Amino acid sequence: MEDGTFASPGYCGDTAADEAVQQWDTRNDCEVRQILDRIADKWSLLVIALLDQRSLRFTELRRRIDGISQRMLARTLRHLERDGLVSRTVHPTVPPRVDYALTPMGATLHETIRSLVAWTEEHQNAIAAARAAYDARVQGEKEAAEREAAERDSIAREALTALR
Amino acid sequence: MEDGTFASPGYCGDTAADEAVQQWDTRNDCEVRQILDRIADKWSLLVIALLDQRSLRFTELRRRIDGISQRMLARTLRHLERDGLVSRTVHPTVPPRVDYALTPMGATLHETIRSLVAWTEEHQNAIAAARAAYDARVQGEKEAAEREAAERDSIAREALTALR
DNA sequence: CGGTATCCCCTAAGATACTG
């Protein structure tokens, strides 16, 4: 309804605060959404973090990232390369050797990511507590509901026997 | 049934720089990974961004977030509530009214997220350029490979006719 | 070594319908 008149694909202008929020995340043709998805990616973050230390070859990455498949590592690296976050250098030797490194832009992204990780580390205790509290509350409510149901049930039974 | 976070002793200490990287992302019983996943979530970010302005009711959120299903909004809100990022207030009126708001912790998260969004906005042009360059290069290489293949093919044909 | 191609499974998200 309200967003019907916004046809220019790719353009992601921010004007009013309320409008801006709508734009930078709703439309997936918006760059922001795509980059966020890359960051959100299960493996991308880890690759970026590892490459921040030093450049690594394909197999080195594979060994360091426990549980990643060849396919996913290759995919992830190609995505990162395409976005200009990681550079790929082929050494025409035998056996072949390919080095991956963070580009300057990739490095700045890692800086930004760090602040996010820092946030999670600062708040992980609070979050764990919140979860525990929530689970306890939900559990309590469920039990209360069950008790109530049991009570209604017994009342119904009583009524039935009374009628008999 | 939802995913129960069974508390395996996922101690997530950081010692050496190299070790630390491995830990905070490889093991999914590690808190950081889970919180990152929440942040990365397609809808969570948008909900947080919208609630930062003011508290909203369920339907208000649904209307503002174009394309979200009832189910996903409910799920997202439950998760955020469980993590202590969003508060849920039920007004026992008729019709029922439920308000969602950012908790203080949720607000600080939004601050952190902002820096990420800022980064994407700063670099979206560079990324678009990198993608265009990559695609062009790949396209060029593919065409070159095809030309080469065609050439080899014609040479093979020539050799065949020479033998005849 | 450093990939790509193929198959296949399983989950997460969408659509739909129903309830307090």
Added chain:
DNA sequence: CAGTATCTTAGGGGATACCG
């Protein structure tokens, strides 16, 4: 209005096999 329950499907991701 504010959800939950149920069904169904697309695609993310693993395993495997094969090329340069």
